[in-house]
Amino acid sequence: MRRGADYERLEDRLTEELLAQVFRSCPQLQGRIDHTELATPLSFNHFLGRERGDFMSLAHTPQRFALRDLGAHTHVPGLLLTGQDVASAGVSGAVMGGVVAASAAMERDALEDLATG
Numbered sequence: 535m536r537r538g539a540d541y542e543r544l545e546d547r548l549t550e551e552l553l554a555q556v557f558r559s560c561p562q563l564q565g566r567i568d569h570t571e572l573a574t575p576l577s578f579n580h581f582l583g584r585e586r587g588d589f590m591s592l593a594h595t596p597q598r599f600a601l602r603d604l605g606a607h608t609h610v611p612g613l614l615l616t617g618q619d620v621a622s623a624g625v626s627g628a629v630m631g632g633v634v635a636a637s638a639a640m641e642r643d644a645l646e647d648l649a650t651g
Contacts, residue, residue, distance in 0.1 A: 537576070545572050591623040606631075606638035614638050 549572045557564050579585070592598045606614045618624060620631035636644040 545574065548572055548574075591618045591627070594623060606635040 549570050552572070553567070553570065592604075598604075604619060606616065606620055608615060614635045615631075616628075616635035617631045618627035620634050621627050622630060633644050633648070
């Protein structure tokens with residue numbers, strides 16, 4: 535975990551920038567935060583004991599987005615995939631992965647269903 539002063543300065547700068555974003559949206563929080571902690575992918579990989587890969591999903595590289603096999607459909611009849619790597623990473627990616635899988639299962643655009651209620 536001892537990555538040196540440069541790494542600590544980077545973490546401090548990232549924390550300050552993220553808090554600035556929060557305060558722009560929620561100025562009432564200024565002066566009310568007692569503790570902050572930032573974890574980077576290096577931190578997650580350290581605690582997970584990983585040396586390769588990404589801690590939450592497939593790495594966000596141009597090669598990842600060029601993969602044609604990522605999606606709801608598989609080579610196994612009746613097996614559909616969902617989750618963040620079907621669409622994109624994170625919570626919103628997981629939600630969209632669910633929409634993609636639902637669309638595949640229903641054979642129609644589930645996002646359109648959501649939009650029209």
